[in-house]
Amino acid sequence: MESMKQETVQDSAIPHTPRVGVYICRCGGNISDVVDTDHVAEICRLIPGVAVSKVHTFMCSDPGQQTISDDIRQEKLDRVVVASCSPFLHELTFRGAVMRSKMNPYLYEHVNIREQCSWAHKHDPRGATAKAIQLISAAVGKLSHSTPLEKIRLPNHRRAMVVGGGPAGMKVAADLAACGIPVVLVERSDRLGGKLPILNRLFPNGQAATELAAKLESQVLSNPKIEVLLKSEVTTVSGFIGNFEVAIHGDFGPSGHATDIHTTVGVIVMATGFKPYVPTDGEFNFKRHPAVVTTVDFNALLSKQKGDARTFQFDGRCIRSIAFIHCVGSRQVDGVHTPAVDGRINTYCSRVCCTTVLNQALQVRQRFPDTRVYDLHQDIRTYGRGHEEYYTDASRAGVVFYRYHGQEPPEVTNTNGPTSPLRISVKDYLSWGEELEIEADMVVLAVGMTPGPCETLVDQLKLPRGEDRFLQEIHPKLRPVEISVNGVLLAGTSQAPMNIQETLAAAGAAAVKARAMFTTEEVELNPYVAEVDAHLCEGSGACLTQCEYDGALAMVEILQDGHTVRKAHVNAGLCVGCGACVAVCPTQAINVSGWRIDQYDAMVDGLVRDLTPTTI
Amino acid sequence: MLSDNKFNPKILVLATEACAYPGADAVGKAHLEYGANVYVFRVPSPVLFPEDFYLRCYAKGIDGILIAACGSDCPYRGAYDRLAAHIDSLTTRMKAGGLEIQRIRLTAICTVCIKAYLKEVGQLDEQLRALGPVNQSVAGQLQHLARARMRDQSQMSAA
Ligand SMILES: Cc1cc2nc3c(=O)[nH]c(=O)nc-3n(C[C@H](O)[C@H](O)[C@H](O)COP(=O)(O)OP(=O)(O)OC[C@H]3O[C@@H](n4cnc5c(N)ncnc54)[C@H](O)[C@@H]3O)c2cc1C
Numbered sequence: 001m002e003s004m005k006q007e008t009v010q011d012s013a014i015p016h017t018p019r020v021g022v023y024i025c026r027c028g029g030n031i032s033d034v035v036d037t038d039h040v041a042e043i044c045r046l047i048p049g050v051a052v053s054k055v056h057t058f059m060c061s062d063p064g065q066q067t068i069s070d071d072i073r074q075e076k077l078d079r080v081v082v083a084s085c086s087p088f089l090h091e092l093t094f095r096g097a098v099m100r101s102k103m104n105p106y107l108y109e110h111v112n113i114r115e116q117c118s119w120a121h122k123h124d125p126r127g128a129t130a131k132a133i134q135l136i137s138a139a140v141g142k143l144s145h146s147t148p149l150e151k152i153r154l155p156n157h158r159r160a161m162v163v164g165g166g167p168a169g170m171k172v173a174a175d176l177a178a179c180g181i182p183v184v185l186v187e188r189s190d191r192l193g194g195k196l197p198i199l200n201r202l203f204p205n206g207q208a209a210t211e212l213a214a215k216l217e218s219q220v221l222s223n224p225k226i227e228v229l230l231k232s233e234v235t236t237v238s239g240f241i242g243n244f245e246v247a248i249h250g251d252f253g254p255s256g257h258a259t260d261i262h263t264t265v266g267v268i269v270m271a272t273g274f275k276p277y278v279p280t281d282g283e284f285n286f287k288r289h290p291a292v293v294t295t296v297d298f299n300a301l302l303s304k305q306k307g308d309a310r311t312f313q314f315d316g317r318c319i320r321s322i323a324f325i326h327c328v329g330s331r332q333v334d335g336v337h338t339p340a341v342d343g344r345i346n347t348y349c350s351r352v353c354c355t356t357v358l359n360q361a362l363q364v365r366q367r368f369p370d371t372r373v374y375d376l377h378q379d380i381r382t383y384g385r386g387h388e389e390y391y392t393d394a395s396r397a398g399v400v401f402y403r404y405h406g407q408e409p410p411e412v413t414n415t416n417g418p419t420s421p422l423r424i425s426v427k428d429y430l431s432w433g434e435e436l437e438i439e440a441d442m443v444v445l446a447v448g449m450t451p452g453p454c455e456t457l458v459d460q461l462k463l464p465r466g467e468d469r470f471l472q473e474i475h476p477k478l479r480p481v482e483i484s485v486n487g488v489l490l491a492g493t494s495q496a497p498m499n500i501q502e503t504l505a506a507a508g509a510a511a512v513k514a515r516a517m518f519t520t521e522e523v524e525l526n527p528y529v530a531e532v533d534a535h536l537c538e539g540s541g542a543c544l545t546q547c548e549y550d551g552a553l554a555m556v557e558i559l560q561d562g563h564t565v566r567k568a569h570v571n572a573g574l575c576v577g578c579g580a581c582v583a584v585c586p587t588q589a590i591n592v593s594g595w596r597i598d599q600y601d602a603m604v605d606g607l608v609r610d611l612t613p614t615t616i
Numbered sequence: 617m618l619s620d621n622k623f624n625p626k627i628l629v630l631a632t633e634a635c636a637y638p639g640a641d642a643v644g645k646a647h648l649e650y651g652a653n654v655y656v657f658r659v660p661s662p663v664l665f666p667e668d669f670y671l672r673c674y675a676k677g678i679d680g681i682l683i684a685a686c687g688s689d690c691p692y693r694g695a696y697d698r699l700a701a702h703i704d705s706l707t708t709r710m711k712a713g714g715l716e717i718q719r720i721r722l723t724a725i726c727t728v729c730i731k732a733y734l735k736e737v738g739q740l741d742e743q744l745r746a747l748g749p750v751n752q753s754v755a756g757q758l759q760h761l762a763r764a765r766m767r768d769q770s771q772m773s774a775a
Contacts (some may be wrong), residue, residue: 086641087658114655115644127652135655285771380757399757462691484634540770548693578692579664586770589665595660597669607655608626 006090019051020140021077023068024132025059025084027114034118038235040083042609043133047140051075059084060434072101079515083111083136104148106527109139133609141606142599149593150570151524156242157266159188162459166194167500168492168507169271170216175511177225180439181518184227184263185220186234186248188453192217192522194273200299202500203354203359212500222224235260237460241487242523243573261357267487267514270463270471271507272452273606274493277329277346279445280338281312284325284412289422290315292327292412296357296442302363310370314442319371323366323424324357325410326377330418330448334515335404348468350448350497354381358390358399363399373399374438376410376426377606384499399577402428402436449497461485481510489513528594529575534558534570536589539566543581543590547599549574553581625679625727625744627737630665634691636684636725636733643730654737661685663695666766667706670720671759675752677754680719680744687724696724715760718743719750 017432022044026032037055037480044053052075058062059082072436073075080103082094087110095105113132121128160176162169165187173183191197192213199209220226232250239245246268248261259470276296279286286292291314293301301314311318331352332345339345354377361373361555375394395401404410424438457463458471464484466472471494474482481490491510492503530543530553539555547553553614555566566591568581591597631637637658638722643650659665664684670681683703690696700722707717 049630068737086638088638112641112656117644119644120649121652122647122649124649124652131652131655138655138657337734368735464689516677529710538770542770546698548695578691578695580661580663580692580695580698582664583666584700584766585666586766591662592664594666597664597666600659600665600669601672603657604673604676604678605629607628 018049018079018144019075019077020077020079020143021052021068021071021455022047022050022054022136022140023059023064023080024053024055024113024136024452025064025082026055026057027118031114031118034122034125035113035124035132035163035488039129040132044136044140046611047137047606047609048524049079049140049144053178058415060090060093065094068094068097069101071100072098072103078103079109079140079146081109081111081136081139083113083132083139085114086112086116106149107146108145109143109146111135111139113385133611134609137606137609137611138603138606139425141602141604141609145596145599146594149527152527152529153522153524154243154573155409155519156265156518156523157244158182159184159263159265160267160269160514161234161244161263161265162269162271163204163299163454164194164271164273164452164492165189165192165220165228165230166273166492167196167212167216168494168503169194170220171271171504171507172269172271172491172511172514173226174216174219174223177223179511179515180225181515182225182227184229184248184265186229186232186250187450188231188233190231192220192228192230195276198296198299200302200360201363201593203355204384204501206412219470219606225451226373229261234456236400237262237457238270240525241517244268244487260486265491267517268457268461269489269491269510269514270454270457270483270492270494271323271491272457274449274452274497279328279352279446279447284328284410284443284445285414285422286445288567289414289443290418291319291422292445293442294445294447295324295353295360296447298360302360305367310368312364312368312371312442317419317441319441321372321421321440322361322442322444323374323376323422323438324361324444324446325412325424326353326357326375327406328445328447328448329450331378331406333613336407336409344469346448346450346468349381351381351383352497352499353446353448354379355387355390355499356366356386357444358382360393360444361399362390362394363395363396365585374402374424374440376402376404376424378404378406382520384501401430402426402438403430405429415439430481450495452494454494458534461488463488464476466496468496470494481506509599526594527572528577528592529572530570530577530579530590531593532570533589533591536587537567538587538589539568540586541566541568542584542586543568546580546584548578548580552576623745623748624653625741626656626677627651627680627682627684627740627744628673629654629680629684629737630659630662631656631684631725632662632686633658633660633688635686635689635727636729638727639725639733642698642728643733646730648730648734650734650737651741653741661690661692661695661699663692663699663702665702666762667702667709667761668759668766669760670706671710671715671755673734674719674750674755675759677746677750677752679750680740681721682737682740683722684721684725684733684736686726689693689724689726694751709758709762713761714754715751715758716747718747
């Protein structure tokens with residue numbers, strides 16, 4: 001079979017005899033418990049071009065990286081392969097290591113023999129060992145076709161756009177401007193503040209929401225570095241870190257006319273916040289009975305209470321009892337809750353509702369001693385510092401608690417018209433599953449959070465969302481305010497349910513990250529863009545028909561041997577390196593640098609190369 | 617363990633950097649297993665491969681190819697649709713040229729699509745074992761034809 005292979009196709013020509021160093025990581029046993037790393041190193045010495053082949057317990061450690069540097073010098077290596085974990089973890093580490101030894105970082109190849117080998121073939125050590133060898137052979141093959149590449153350098157526009165003028169957006173804008181970075185703050189509504197104006201006394205310290213809003217707003221409005229655009233929205237956005245082109249549509253023309261602004265920003269911060277969950281028609285009798293309201297509505301009702309009545313007032317009536325129901329639109333259960341139009345249910349916890357309920361319940365009990373309060377919950381999650389006190393205080397103030405199971409939510413029925421009390425049936429697990437009936441003049445639904453409206457930016461920038469539809473950070477712990485699109489940051493509840501304290505902490509972190517992106521005059525991009533081999537290009541223009549990015553590719557006329565000829569030309573700043581052009585070129589003149597077709601061909605050659613010692 | 621003379625197909629997975637490659641990583645991270653005859657190459661987008669590349673893979677002895685793309689999550693405009701069109705045309709030619717079309721599969725794998733990944737490589741492996749080794753010389757002829765066709769087409773449109 002082997003000989004037949006040789007007959008059918010020959011190895012792609014090797015243009016250069018490289019000196020490759022191959023380093024195999026044991027990963028402290030994560031790899032070497034399955035893959036016979038010593039054997040791999042031994043066999044890899046047989047691959048044409050390999051000058052050095054070694055094993056190390058932790059390649060990513062300082063001594064591991066030092067081995068590479070020493071060999072580059074002493075063994076005159078000009079290509080390096082490390083076979084270790086996924087490239088997403090340490091490709092950059094080793095690129096950095098070879099760069100420090102004055103080797104071009106793009107002459108480095110990373111081979112994944114942990115996630116995609118030792119961990120995935122635990123019960124097949126022989127197979128895993130053989131696979132590791134072939135993958136390294138493929139990488140060596142690729143390197144024999146690699147050429148040094150230079151990063152693309154483009155101007156870094158020292159200006160940030162913050163989308164959303166809630167607590168998160170205001171904080172990011174204020175912090176960034178305080179460091180001297182000009183900010184354009186885009187807010188779709190006609191005022192700053194986000195949800196603050198609809199809140200009342202804030203947990204955990206009872207501060208008036210209006211006071212906090214005023215403080216943040218004055219920090220924003222007093223700084224001339226911040227341009228606030230109200231009643232405006234981003235209509236188009238494209239580009240990359242340092243160079244995002246945005247169009248903003250809004251009522252900010254000279255006489256309040258709708259106008260479009262086009263601008264370039266280096267960083268975008270997503271502070272688009274949340275939308276309170278809106279109960280469906282009839283959910284707990286919502287919209288069917290006027291006294292069934294949400295916690296958002298109830299905040300407004302609390303602010304509107306006048307005089308020194310001992311009973312809470314609603315619609316000119318005395319409300320003698322209020323029942324709060326937790327987890328409305330949060331922690332939904334498959335099969336119990338009706339999915340939204342997109343077919344989803346919200347299985348997540350919205351995190352702020354429990355303390356919100358206790359905060360509101362406590363205010364009722366303190367201000368209206370003749371109004372009884374019932375609290376129907378699955379669990380009480382008062383997780384923040386100073387939040388648990390709300391629970392203790394509410395219990396002391398006489399709030400009566402009932403506990404239901406998620407699969408058996410309470411039922412609310414209308415007894416007799418819009419002014420009559422509501423009846424709530426609940427299976428209460430604080431009394432060992434007893435079926436209880438409660439009558440209440442008012443029902444308050446503790447609504448959860450759903451992601452704010454940011455579709456335009458999500459679609460155009462290809463921002464990833466999590467299972468819960470909120471914007472998804474790169475790593476929940478290590479990179480909590482960054483998203484996989486370089487130059488875009490997250491602040492506040494656009495990312496996940498958060499209270500104001502967490503929102504502002506996240507916003508502060510995003511501002512610092514954004515500031516750090518402006519430390520250089522230029523941004524460096526990987527050189528993975530299309531390149532044209534002018535000798536091979538015959539000017540067919542086939543590539544142009546495939547390109548989706550305006551200006552990335554053009555036909556230009558150049559003088560060649562006294563004749564004017566048409567050739568394809570790439571604008572590296574606009575090309576995204578998708579390679580749509582590559583597939584159609586009749587002469588294989590166009591390629592994506594670093595991911596060339598001849599490199600892939602060489603990888604396949606390496607993959608099928610017979611490396612059993614006897615046949616070499 | 618496999619006996620020495622039993623056919624063990626070589627499977628190449630062309631996995632997108634944004635979705636399927638991290639998806640394949642996720643399988644390993646979950647310590648779920650699949651055959652060691654499955655090799656993953658990372659690609660920005662498989663839209664870049666001309667038809668003859670796939671045929672060349674077969675000619676070199678790759679028995680089956682799984683193109684694991686991003687589907688609707690593709691970070692590049694229009695790339696997924698173009699890719700699907702390439703694969704459509706490739707399968708037509710494979711069929712006409714006598715190469716089993718079960719040797720190519722196009723699918724979308726997301727960064728956490730562990731089950732989908734295992735299912736796709738598992739099914740491809742099963743199919744390839746039933747088919748036996750790829751006919752490398754047929755594939756070699758087809759890849760030359762495909763290249764020649766691309767040249768001709770461009771010369772015709774230039775004329
Ligand atoms: C009933 C209730 C009570 C609460 N009580 C408290 C409390 O007592 N204490 C506490 O700490 N937290 C409380 N919270 C949580 C608090 O509301 C949030 O933590 C906070 O509002 C989050 O701020 P944000 O800036 O992330 O989002 P938001 O406040 O939602 O602000 C987002 C802003 O972005 C704008 N926007 C959205 N999309 C776009 C777009 N595409 N373009 C332009 N602009 C856009 C919106 O108009 C809005 O102004 C409560 C929440 C609820 C629902």
